[in-house]
Amino acid sequence: MDYLYFLANASLTLRVVEYLNSMHQLPIQSMTVIHQIDGWVIKVKMNGPLTPHQHGNFRSFMNELGIPYDPEIRLQMALWSLETGQSPIDVMRRYQVAVVSHGNPDRSDIEAFRQQFTMGLGYCPETLA
Template sequence: MQYLYYLPNASLTLRVVEYFKRSDFPIKFVTVINQYDGWIIKVKMKSFISVERDKDIRAFLSELGIIYSPSDLISQVLSSLEAGQSAIKVMVRYKVVVVSHGRPQPEEIEVFRQTYIRGLGYCPQNLA
Protein backbone atom coordinates (compact mmCIF):
# COMPACT_ATOMS: atom_id res chain seq x y z
CA MET A 1 0.00 0.00 0.00
CA GLN A 2 1.11 3.50 -0.67
CA TYR A 3 -0.16 7.03 -0.23
CA LEU A 4 0.77 10.07 -2.30
CA TYR A 5 -0.44 13.47 -1.12
CA TYR A 6 0.14 17.18 -1.70
CA LEU A 7 0.38 19.40 1.38
CA PRO A 8 0.39 23.21 1.27
CA ASN A 9 2.98 23.95 3.96
CA ALA A 10 5.80 22.64 6.14
CA SER A 11 3.77 22.55 9.36
CA LEU A 12 1.28 20.09 7.90
CA THR A 13 4.08 18.07 6.34
CA LEU A 14 5.80 17.82 9.72
CA ARG A 15 2.54 16.71 11.28
CA VAL A 16 2.16 13.89 8.74
CA VAL A 17 5.76 12.72 9.09
CA GLU A 18 5.50 12.74 12.90
CA TYR A 19 2.26 10.74 12.66
CA PHE A 20 4.02 7.99 10.71
CA LYS A 21 7.13 8.15 12.90
CA ARG A 22 5.08 7.51 16.05
CA SER A 23 2.91 4.81 14.50
CA ASP A 24 3.39 1.07 14.39
CA PHE A 25 2.61 0.90 10.67
CA PRO A 26 4.91 -1.34 8.60
CA ILE A 27 6.51 1.61 6.78
CA LYS A 28 8.96 0.84 3.99
CA PHE A 29 9.79 4.51 3.36
CA VAL A 30 8.51 8.06 3.49
CA THR A 31 9.56 10.49 0.76
CA VAL A 32 9.20 14.25 1.19
CA ILE A 33 9.68 16.60 -1.76
CA ASN A 34 9.53 20.39 -1.54
CA GLN A 35 8.24 22.47 -4.42
CA TYR A 36 7.81 26.21 -4.63
CA ASP A 37 4.05 25.93 -4.02
CA GLY A 38 3.90 23.11 -1.48
CA TRP A 39 5.05 19.65 -0.47
CA ILE A 40 4.65 16.16 -1.88
CA ILE A 41 4.72 13.22 0.49
CA LYS A 42 4.74 9.55 -0.45
CA VAL A 43 4.38 6.82 2.14
CA LYS A 44 4.87 3.20 1.15
CA MET A 45 4.13 0.28 3.43
CA LYS A 46 6.18 -2.93 3.59
CA SER A 47 3.04 -5.02 3.71
CA PHE A 48 -0.70 -4.71 3.51
CA ILE A 49 -2.58 -3.21 6.41
CA SER A 50 -6.17 -3.73 7.46
CA VAL A 51 -8.97 -1.91 5.65
CA GLU A 52 -9.78 -0.01 8.85
CA ARG A 53 -6.21 1.22 9.28
CA ASP A 54 -6.07 2.17 5.61
CA LYS A 55 -9.26 4.21 6.00
CA ASP A 56 -7.84 5.90 9.10
CA ILE A 57 -4.64 6.86 7.26
CA ARG A 58 -6.56 8.17 4.25
CA ALA A 59 -8.90 10.18 6.48
CA PHE A 60 -5.94 11.71 8.36
CA LEU A 61 -4.09 12.59 5.15
CA SER A 62 -7.22 13.99 3.52
CA GLU A 63 -7.76 16.34 6.47
CA LEU A 64 -4.35 17.89 5.87
CA GLY A 65 -3.84 17.66 2.12
CA ILE A 66 -5.13 16.34 -1.16
CA ILE A 67 -4.40 13.20 -3.16
CA TYR A 68 -1.57 14.00 -5.54
CA SER A 69 -1.41 12.90 -9.14
CA PRO A 70 2.27 13.18 -10.08
CA SER A 71 3.64 14.75 -13.23
CA ASP A 72 5.98 12.68 -15.36
CA LEU A 73 8.95 14.39 -13.70
CA ILE A 74 7.79 13.61 -10.16
CA SER A 75 6.92 10.03 -11.20
CA GLN A 76 10.50 9.61 -12.43
CA VAL A 77 11.87 11.11 -9.21
CA LEU A 78 9.79 8.78 -7.05
CA SER A 79 10.66 5.75 -9.17
CA SER A 80 14.37 6.55 -9.03
CA LEU A 81 14.30 6.89 -5.24
CA GLU A 82 12.35 3.66 -4.86
CA ALA A 83 14.86 1.89 -7.13
CA GLY A 84 17.59 2.79 -4.65
CA GLN A 85 19.24 5.82 -6.23
CA SER A 86 20.58 8.31 -3.72
CA ALA A 87 18.55 11.41 -3.01
CA ILE A 88 21.48 13.62 -4.01
CA LYS A 89 21.85 11.96 -7.43
CA VAL A 90 18.10 12.24 -7.98
CA MET A 91 18.11 15.93 -7.03
CA VAL A 92 20.98 16.70 -9.39
CA ARG A 93 19.49 14.72 -12.25
CA TYR A 94 15.90 16.00 -12.01
CA LYS A 95 16.41 19.42 -10.34
CA VAL A 96 13.92 18.57 -7.60
CA VAL A 97 14.35 19.10 -3.85
CA VAL A 98 14.16 15.77 -2.03
CA VAL A 99 14.05 16.79 1.62
CA SER A 100 13.81 13.28 3.02
CA HIS A 101 13.62 9.68 1.83
CA GLY A 102 13.65 6.59 4.02
CA ARG A 103 12.41 6.32 7.56
CA PRO A 104 10.16 9.19 8.75
CA GLN A 105 12.50 12.05 9.75
CA PRO A 106 10.73 15.23 10.89
CA GLU A 107 14.07 16.74 11.95
CA GLU A 108 15.25 16.82 8.30
CA ILE A 109 12.20 18.83 7.32
CA GLU A 110 12.78 21.28 10.16
CA VAL A 111 16.47 21.73 9.25
CA PHE A 112 15.54 22.31 5.60
CA ARG A 113 12.86 24.80 6.60
CA GLN A 114 15.12 26.81 8.93
CA THR A 115 18.03 26.84 6.46
CA TYR A 116 15.81 27.99 3.62
CA ILE A 117 14.19 30.74 5.72
CA ARG A 118 17.58 31.93 6.95
CA GLY A 119 18.84 32.12 3.35
CA LEU A 120 15.83 34.07 2.15
CA GLY A 121 15.53 36.35 5.14
CA TYR A 122 11.79 35.75 5.38
CA CYS A 123 9.35 32.84 5.59
CA PRO A 124 7.36 32.04 2.44
CA GLN A 125 3.87 30.66 2.92
CA ASN A 126 4.78 27.07 1.97
CA LEU A 127 7.44 26.96 4.72
CA ALA A 128 5.09 28.19 7.45
Protein backbone atom coordinates in the same frame (compact mmCIF):
# COMPACT_ATOMS: atom_id res chain seq x y z
CA MET B 1 0.92 0.08 -0.93
CA ASP B 2 1.80 3.70 -1.61
CA TYR B 3 0.07 6.89 -0.51
CA LEU B 4 0.93 10.09 -2.38
CA TYR B 5 -0.33 13.45 -1.12
CA PHE B 6 0.18 17.15 -1.67
CA LEU B 7 0.36 19.32 1.47
CA ALA B 8 0.31 23.11 1.65
CA ASN B 9 3.06 23.77 4.20
CA ALA B 10 5.83 22.42 6.41
CA SER B 11 3.68 22.33 9.55
CA LEU B 12 1.30 19.86 7.93
CA THR B 13 4.23 17.80 6.71
CA LEU B 14 5.63 17.66 10.24
CA ARG B 15 2.24 16.51 11.53
CA VAL B 16 2.38 13.57 9.11
CA VAL B 17 5.85 12.64 10.39
CA GLU B 18 4.66 12.79 14.00
CA TYR B 19 1.62 10.67 13.16
CA LEU B 20 3.69 8.03 11.36
CA ASN B 21 6.22 7.87 14.19
CA SER B 22 3.42 7.37 16.73
CA MET B 23 1.53 4.71 14.75
CA HIS B 24 3.76 1.71 15.44
CA GLN B 25 1.23 -0.78 14.05
CA LEU B 26 1.51 0.68 10.52
CA PRO B 27 4.01 -1.26 8.38
CA ILE B 28 5.89 1.82 7.12
CA GLN B 29 8.70 1.05 4.70
CA SER B 30 9.68 4.60 3.82
CA MET B 31 8.56 8.19 3.53
CA THR B 32 9.69 10.58 0.84
CA VAL B 33 9.30 14.34 1.21
CA ILE B 34 9.78 16.66 -1.76
CA HIS B 35 9.46 20.43 -1.52
CA GLN B 36 7.98 22.34 -4.43
CA ILE B 37 7.42 26.06 -4.84
CA ASP B 38 3.72 25.73 -4.05
CA GLY B 39 3.81 23.02 -1.37
CA TRP B 40 5.06 19.59 -0.33
CA VAL B 41 4.70 16.17 -1.92
CA ILE B 42 4.64 13.28 0.54
CA LYS B 43 4.92 9.64 -0.46
CA VAL B 44 4.39 7.01 2.21
CA LYS B 45 5.27 3.47 1.18
CA MET B 46 4.03 0.57 3.28
CA ASN B 47 5.72 -2.84 3.58
CA GLY B 48 2.44 -4.53 2.82
CA PRO B 49 -1.27 -3.93 2.55
CA LEU B 50 -3.07 -2.27 5.43
CA THR B 51 -6.20 -3.70 6.95
CA PRO B 52 -9.35 -1.98 5.69
CA HIS B 53 -9.62 -0.24 9.07
CA GLN B 54 -5.99 0.99 9.00
CA HIS B 55 -6.35 2.08 5.37
CA GLY B 56 -9.50 4.04 6.14
CA ASN B 57 -7.99 5.72 9.19
CA PHE B 58 -4.78 6.63 7.38
CA ARG B 59 -6.59 7.99 4.32
CA SER B 60 -8.92 10.01 6.56
CA PHE B 61 -5.97 11.51 8.41
CA MET B 62 -4.14 12.36 5.19
CA ASN B 63 -7.28 13.80 3.55
CA GLU B 64 -7.66 16.18 6.49
CA LEU B 65 -4.19 17.58 5.88
CA GLY B 66 -3.83 17.46 2.12
CA ILE B 67 -5.10 16.11 -1.15
CA PRO B 68 -4.26 12.92 -3.04
CA TYR B 69 -1.66 13.76 -5.65
CA ASP B 70 -1.07 12.57 -9.19
CA PRO B 71 2.45 13.74 -10.05
CA GLU B 72 3.76 14.83 -13.42
CA ILE B 73 6.12 12.43 -15.18
CA ARG B 74 9.29 14.18 -13.95
CA LEU B 75 8.24 13.75 -10.33
CA GLN B 76 7.13 10.16 -10.97
CA MET B 77 10.58 9.40 -12.33
CA ALA B 78 12.24 11.09 -9.35
CA LEU B 79 10.17 9.03 -6.89
CA TRP B 80 10.86 5.83 -8.82
CA SER B 81 14.60 6.59 -8.89
CA LEU B 82 14.65 7.03 -5.12
CA GLU B 83 12.83 3.72 -4.69
CA THR B 84 15.39 1.93 -6.85
CA GLY B 85 18.19 3.10 -4.56
CA GLN B 86 19.56 6.12 -6.37
CA SER B 87 20.94 8.77 -4.05
CA PRO B 88 18.80 11.80 -3.27
CA ILE B 89 21.61 14.07 -4.53
CA ASP B 90 21.65 12.34 -7.94
CA VAL B 91 17.86 12.46 -8.14
CA MET B 92 17.82 16.17 -7.29
CA ARG B 93 20.37 16.92 -10.00
CA ARG B 94 18.75 14.76 -12.66
CA TYR B 95 15.11 15.77 -12.11
CA GLN B 96 15.52 19.25 -10.61
CA VAL B 97 13.46 18.50 -7.49
CA ALA B 98 14.17 19.28 -3.83
CA VAL B 99 14.29 15.92 -2.02
CA VAL B 100 14.05 16.92 1.62
CA SER B 101 13.86 13.45 3.12
CA HIS B 102 13.81 9.83 1.98
CA GLY B 103 13.72 6.80 4.24
CA ASN B 104 12.41 6.72 7.79
CA PRO B 105 10.03 9.56 8.68
CA ASP B 106 12.40 12.18 10.10
CA ARG B 107 11.32 15.50 11.54
CA SER B 108 14.87 16.89 11.70
CA ASP B 109 15.36 16.73 7.90
CA ILE B 110 12.28 18.85 7.32
CA GLU B 111 13.13 21.35 10.05
CA ALA B 112 16.72 21.70 8.80
CA PHE B 113 15.52 22.27 5.23
CA ARG B 114 13.02 24.87 6.38
CA GLN B 115 15.61 26.71 8.46
CA GLN B 116 18.27 26.74 5.72
CA PHE B 117 15.82 27.76 3.00
CA THR B 118 14.43 30.59 5.14
CA MET B 119 17.92 31.83 6.06
CA GLY B 120 18.88 31.91 2.39
CA LEU B 121 15.82 33.95 1.45
CA GLY B 122 15.72 36.23 4.45
CA TYR B 123 11.99 35.59 4.97
CA CYS B 124 9.65 32.63 5.44
CA PRO B 125 7.46 31.76 2.45
CA GLU B 126 3.97 30.46 3.20
CA THR B 127 4.88 26.88 2.21
CA LEU B 128 7.60 26.78 4.88
CA ALA B 129 5.34 27.97 7.71
